[in-house]
Amino acid sequence: MATATEQWVLVEMVQALYEAPAYHLILEGILILWIIRLLFSKTYKLQERSDLTVKEKEELIEEWQPEPLVPPVPKDHPALNYNIVSGPPSHKIVVNGKECINFASFNFLGLLDNPRVKAAALASLKKYGVGTCGPRGFYGTFDVHLDLEDRLAKFMKTEEAIIYSYGFATIASAIPAYSKRGDIVFVDRAACFAIQKGLQASRSDIKLFKHNDMADLERLLKEQEIEDQKNPRKARVTRRFIVVEGLYMNTGTICPLPELVKLKYKYKARIFLEESLSFGVLGEHGRGVTEHYGINLSLRKYSQAPESRERNVWTLFGSRFKQMLLKENLIDDIDLISANMENALASIGGFCCGRSFVIDHQRLSGQGYCFSASLPPLLAAAAIEALNIMEENPGIFAVLKEKCRQIHKALQGISGLKVVGESLSPAFHLQLEESTGSREQDVRLLQEIVDQCMNRSIALTQARYLEKEEKCLPPPRVGSFQSALPTSLCFKRRWLGASRVETIWSPFPLSRTSTGKKRTTPPFYCL
């Protein structure tokens, strides 16, 4: 009975469905859909989006206050109360009206006030005037530029050289010409600021290795090799570069080039070498760090050879053989060498040299080359003449090295200060043995030393860094730059000057030190 009633209800329902008007059904259908939608949709919105009204926008514009374009600078900052040099910054320098012996310029070979260089520049001034009024591509190429490029290439024994009109722009333009986004650059931690900027412009992946630590570099290269095996397709198009300096501006140390070359071939990475300090300084003819190692390397290779036959050959044909070996010197193993002409050559500008396959690319891709006015011809002429002098007097490099060695020796053992850098580097730093704890105080202390020296007619300078911008900020230092003066007259004068300094210079106490103990510095020994 009960089931019959239930059946009847069901039938009635179906019947009612048939009889129901269409609008009713549609309405109910919509309602059902609505319920489903409510069931599956979120109960509330996480983000209420509503566009700003015009008034709100205006208010926002009204309210926004930008930071000042430049924050205020302390009035006593040394860069604002700068030293003014009157007259040429040669071995004697007039700083703020006081004549000093110059230990603060990168004028290593003393070519800055060389009369021959000046005469060459003057002749160029008479012919070409001063400016070039255009980039190299657009009538800014003068015959002197071509000459200089040719001479530099010959001097460095490379296929091609390219000149830039500013030293800083040289390596900073060269790196991004080759290394692009996605490429990998292995770079020494102590690399100079120009390299850092070049790397930044290239937007490549940068891997820093510990200063001059080949094991650390190899570790990074190995890591990369493992990474490459995981993704060989990518590895096939990822260029690898090692960027090092010949003589480091920040530390005064030499890079271990032979080891670098070994790593280069082992891991197939190209080497870019920045030689701003070592060009015109290291090596028998001033060709830089490649020459410095080139001889040593070849000598070592053959003198340590196990076969006695080879050793005999070496002793028999010594000089001939040496020359032959020099030909296959390291320079071919370096993909690109860059240096500026502002230090040893005492002009302005920079150059890159290497194989044509590499260098020529910069003529369309080196931004500092393509988009900047070319080097004023008189500066190019001065650089050519400076090269002439370097080629004619290879002896000056030995003199310079000897002087560096002497001053390094003399400066050893000053209590409280330590000398940073190789003994053959003409640029080195004096650093506090123990930091006082705060950078500012160190800087002040060193400044005091610099001032004291200035009072005793010796111009030194603190090495300056942009503290916020440097990747690995070196500790504060006093930079000192040696120079070799080629003529005997100058040399003598230097000696005279030195003896004067020695007599004036008595040990002076440094008043403030970290330990509170009085530290004395022995007389600065000056050549």
Add this chain to the structure above:
Amino acid sequence: MANPGGGTVCNGKLHNHKKQSNGLQSRNCTKNGIVKEAQQNGRTHFYDKLIVESFEEAPLHVMVFTYMGYGIGTLFGYLRDFMRNWGIEKCNAAVERKEQRDFVPLYQDFENFYTRNLYMRIRDNWNRPICSAPGALFDVMERVSDDYNWTFRFTGRVIKDVINMGSYNFLGLAAKYDESMRTIKDVLEVYGTGVASTRHEMGTLDKHKELEDLVAKFLNVEAAMVFGMGFATNSMNIPALVGKGCLILSDELNHTSLVLGARLSGATIRIFKHNNTQSLEKLLRDAVIYGQPRTRRAWKKILILVEGVYSMEGSIVHLPQIIALKKKYKAYLYIDEAHSIGAVGPTGRGVTEFFGLDPHEVDVLMGTFTKSFGAAGGYIAGRKDLVDYLRVHSHSAVYASSMSPPIAEQIIRSLKHLMGMDGTTQGLQRVRQLAKNTRYFRQRLQEMGFIIYGNENSPVVPLLLYMPGKVAAFARHMLEKKIGVVVVGFPATPLAEARARFCVSAAHTREMLDTP
């Protein structure tokens, strides 16, 4: 597409009325496209001055031929690459040394396709070496190529007295030595050429101080600082001014040095259409209202980067409108006057003077000494706090060598000349002569029916060539007629807008300008 300028600008307002080019009409009709309706009436009031600028579109068939030219060039390029690959044609390009063949290739193959196959064919038109001062006339060294421009050989002959329409020697101050350059000789003899130190260390000479004071005086601002290279002035100082959390609004046609500086700064960069104040305002508004992307933090500061005169377009920045915008939205303005300082304005003081504005309205005035002053290097000028800040924080001041003393002296000489401090009015006459020459030259070219770009007062005159084949033919033909011009193609310009660029100089005489 073919018109980056976006139209003709009259009376300070931007009308987007591109000249309707009736593409199907014959070539003769290009003349009709020249803007003539804008009249010059406010000559005394520079602020109200009409900006007469034209960016005319090319007729359709020219564009078709241009693209066809590139197409054919590319096809032949592929063919020749194919032949080189199979050893049918000798490859002249330098190759990687044997020992390093298994390294990852230094260049991607397609990177150099354009250079190898298109640029190489017409390479003789660039890097032409000269062997005299870049004055109104110069001597070009003749060179020939035996292997289709892969290498050049000098014949030893010199093409004498070529009219120089290529160098940026606006005021004719780059010239052969004469008695007025005596001071440069003296400085050279005393100081030598180099400085061998940075500004922060031991490289601030008294000459630099003298120059900086003079530049500030010339520009009528509080202070100035000079740098050894114009390119580096931009690329090494912009990062000192802005950084992360800041916004740079940059004109799409800004010079590479500005682009590089902006990129190095780490700030966010947004590009607005060339000289288009509407586009700039939209970006400014959005930037202030919406702040930084994602975090929605407000921008720390907004810097607008523009140039005074654009070297490839010959257009002059719409400074009054941009200054109004900058004030409204509290942004800062950095203006690169590389091509305008010395060249525009009644006394050669650049675009601020051209529009009759106070130079302090612009936050950072940057310029170079390469062009008008016939020297090298650049400056940044403005309020004292700005310059002081840069003295401390500029990358260039800390890490790069300072300016060579004889170069500084040339600038000092030029500035004194322009300011009449040498007791003559010759400097002023040069500026006037330049303005006269510019007008005349532009007018003549227009009469001859060429499509030229830019402002009627800009001494940079781009003449549109469009077709890649014509670029080479034009430059070669001009050299035959003893005129040295600069031709520019892709990638320095948009693909279809290859052009020749004339730079008018005060040293040009009427006859020289009539020769083309």
